[in-house]
Amino acid sequence: MGEKAMGPLFLFLTVLFFVGSQSCPEVCRCVAKKKYGRHIADCSYKELREVPLGLPSNATTLTLSVNHITVLRGDSFEDLFDLQALWLSYNEISNIAKGSFAFLVQLRAIDLSHNRITDFPWGDLSNLTALQQLKLSSNLLEKVPADAFHTLKDLRSLWLSDNRLTVLSEGTFDSMPRLSLLQINHNPWNCSCKIWWLKTWLENTSVSIPEKESITCAAPERRKGLIFGRSLSMDCMRPSVQVVYHSHLGRGILHGGLSVLLHCTAMGTPPPEIRWKIQTSSQNVAISGANVEEGGNSLADTTSKHSKRVPFLVFKNGSMVISEFNKADEGIYTCQAQNDAGSQEDSVSISLASSESLADQPQKNIQDSKPQNKSCYPKSEEKIVVIYLSPVLPKTSSSGATGHELWPWAALLVSFLLALSC
Template identity: 65%
Template sequence: MDPVVCLVAALLFIETQSCPDVCSCFARKTYNSYIADCSYKELQAVPIDLPSNATTLTLSVNRITSLQEDSFLDVAELQALWLSYNEIRAVQKGTFAFLVQLRVMDLSYNQIGDFPWGDLSNLTALQQLKLSSNRLEKVPLEAFHTLRDLKSLWLSDNRLTVLSEGTFDSMPLLSQLQIHNNPWNCSCKSWWLKRWLEDTLVSISEKDSVTCATPEGLKGLVLGRTLQLDCMLPSVQLVYQSSLGNSVLHDGLTLLLHCRAVGKPPPELRWKIQTPSWNIAINGPNVEGEGDKVLADSKQSKERFLVFSNGSMAIPMFSKTDEGLYTCQAMNDVGSREVSVNVALASAESPTEDLLQNTIQASKPRTKTCDKEELLKPEEKVVFIYLTPVVPKTSNSGGTIWEAWPWGSLSLLSLLVLCS
């Protein structure tokens, strides 16, 4: 076909694309784009019959109050969507999910309080996202986890008080960030954000306006290098002992695990148990009281693993089915640390040969663990115990000495990772 005929046919196709009367639609051949400009029209809703080949849609400075799941169904090829300076309050889930070619989206200067964050998971080509000057109170941790091409993110002038650690980690190309003029809570929940702002190479607009709203004593202070927060990651240590021939328990052995944790704010404890029969997590105590009376009543208890308010856990009548990995996790607003012990009953004459066949898993923290200096050389302490029960003792240097009791029929092999 003659090239001139092809060009004419293409131009006729562009001209015959539908365009709402209230909008102006035109092609920019230089940029291979087709623009639908519907701005400054006092629109109260997204117009229908938008051109299906539109790559840019401008709806800024109107009176649109809501966006529906089908609002942009006819313009799936959009690369830029401008919706700033409207009155948008409600955005239905799925509104943006199919706009997979979108590179720029501007929803700034609206009244959005509940944003469909899940829609962003499909927008992997997005490079610029503007959500400033809205009513957002929270951003889910996974909100931006697929936006690896995102370069500019605007979240300023909202109602954000905290962000989850790792919120920005999945965006390696992020170069510009706006989070100023939010009512930041400068408790230990923002300890990670303070550290991140100090170290990041991302350009932070109006950094001096990233200030604390609470607590009262820090109100107005800049969340940055000069602000001192009295916070500390948990330091956690796991010690254990066993009891044979107990005057109360005559039918078996009770394994006692004790978790010691300190931090600011004081950490909460979670026990995680992985055995052939169990894979559970226990948050906080599940029995009342302490000591022998509780253990004596354990046969009537519905709980197999007894967790006390002081951080201890008891496994009455420990048996082969209870072998496995026992982990104590300490968590506070700063982060979490955990330490584990792998417990096994020895059946061979040489406990070492029997126990070394077990797969020992080093305890790895799930959030921020040791400080930077500690992360360079994590202290991994492997303790082999040939005779048990054992009594933990603390040396003058703060280390742990393991001393075997003169009797015992239980052997333990443990791997401890200590960060203190």
Template identity: 65%
Template sequence: MDRLLCFLTTLLVVGAQSCPEVCRCMALKKYGRHIADCSYKDLEAVPLGLPSNATTLTLSVNRIPSLGEDAFADVPNLQALWLSYNEIGGISRGTFSSLMHLRAIDLRHNQIVDFPWGDLSNLTALQQLKLSSNRLEKVPWNAFQTLKDLRSLWLDNNHLVVLFEGTFDPMPWLSQLQIHHNPLNCSCRSWWLKKWLENTSVSVSEKESITCGAPEHLKGLVLGRNLKMDCMLPSVQLVYHSSLGNSVLHDGLTLFLHCSAVGKPTPEIRWTIQTSAQTVAINGPNAEEGGDNALAGVTSPQKKGGRFLVFKNGSMVITNFNKADEGLYTCQALNDVGSREVSVNVALASSESPDDRLQNDIQASKPKANSCDKEHPRPEGKVVFIYLNPRAPKASSNRGTVWDPWLWASSFLVALLSFL
């Protein structure tokens, strides 16, 4: 009698919610789950009239070609959504964004090229995301920023060429990853991934199938420990010189800062200037070069960067240097492997000096970030205070700082800079 009563109660609960004819709906009260199973029905669209209390929806092995924004409007409480083995090629933006209780999505074996990655920002409870065997060509660098609880991520058997550095960092609980059988470009842009695979504690399936699709001479080789990649983190050096050829910088003189960098690929140089009144970022040259005497007649301000003139060879020139130009000048060298930066603090001879140990101290960037902090400033006469403020060098491994064991020194040079 008890069993019959339980069965009748279950029927009443299920009957209270609508269920499309082609689907089978059931309630597992013991587990608090309500299942709508619409698999193996040759469906070409998500059926209407799904029970609003459904927590699991199975639509696998159908012929659904696309998903519209309101495809799952009837089932806002879904926790699991199974859509594998369909013909899904298009998914509208917003299709999944309202399903904030989702813990698992299975979209394997479809034809997806453009996935609505922005929808994932609302799915903070997601623990499993399966996108294997589609036609995905890219994953945005911030695709998984909000997926703190994600445990399992399947991206294998797609058309992915590059994965951006730090792609997997926002997922501290990630324990299973599949990225094999993608035509990865094993240029220096993938150097971080090679290092990450060598050091990660995440279980990465079929590592021997994570191979290079390009360049040609690496095609088919495993992106692993034995793969030789001609890549080098940039090293960077700063040299100071005033227009009078001495180490004392007076008001009205021209300041020359030359930033030289080496690395593979060739690094790009960027400048940041922090003064008491402003912060200026210059991401490339803003002045034309014209030989050794190119700066002789430069006096007019430039639109990009104001009075801070940056040349293609990495040099910066500040004409008619004055009190307002005092501050921290940072040169950053970056390439596909990572970046390093080095800074110099410039003040006029009449300004207060930093601590004694910092005067005229020029060094390369080092692993300690605060060794050049200003402490106990005191007046000092006719000394230009130029010193490099060491910054942590960024390396492309696991989106974190990697300390380069090679610490090179730079020397203080008072010489005319060449602008060839």
């Protein structure tokens, strides 16, 4: 081959070499296993105090284990879009910036065990939908958000052992259908009703839970050291709740206008707390606890002569009075009962409607329209209470003349409509 032909060929091979090559920090060892499509950057055991610069952008595996790294910055893994495995165990990491892992969308495994992490950027996990293995064991984590793993549909292994976890929110693991291995041992679990759901979940799950005998109670004192298993007795019951509508009020509490009484019956162990939620076309209101004294006086500020009407009066027994009910008060009224074992809610939808056709119907108490079979209740969203405004009725006077009068509010006809019959 002539010298002229060699020139272009040499130039082509030189360009190809530089295009295909990637930089590698001097302290690391970079290896390409083209047969398997893997590019490994090994920076372990190098006494590193931070993530080195100049990492190859085509790396699929990055090993930084057994160093002295303390901080992960937001740009520590910048441009490593092909990264599938990240090993960071046995460092001194205590600070992880939000976004450090957010763009590693190809990541399948990450090991952050044996560090000093107290605050993990849980939001970064929402982008890591390909993640299959997550190791956070042997850190200083005190809590895990309820939705921390909600996008990790493909996660198989999760290590949370040897941390400072005392409770976990119910449903923490429900969004991971492929989870097959979970380690939560050696945590100071608070074996109150807040974690009763986890005891039940551990007893029924098919997920492998190694070292179950090391899942023990640290509190309360009477359960300290007990193994978190079937033999652990916990007197807990999730709340049950039902909203009942009453057609009239006792006298002496409220005066004038149409008033509606709802009563929330809730049972559970420990005794649940009641919270009312009101959703109308113009407002969303949440009321925790009573806002009315035992004597029926509102706890709202009434010192001003121009004080506004207080439409929702909640009593300690769970009852709510909607005073002077009007069109603006139409909406969904929900009673939520919550204790350490869980929460439950029941709702009723209340509307006002005028009906001239009701003039010929007899007066009827709401209790007569309830189903007699107490075990038959509609679903919460199927309860509808329609309050009909009474029409003007003709009345014959003693002299034979015809006059008109309004039914008083206590004689209003109230219908309880159930979308599904028993």
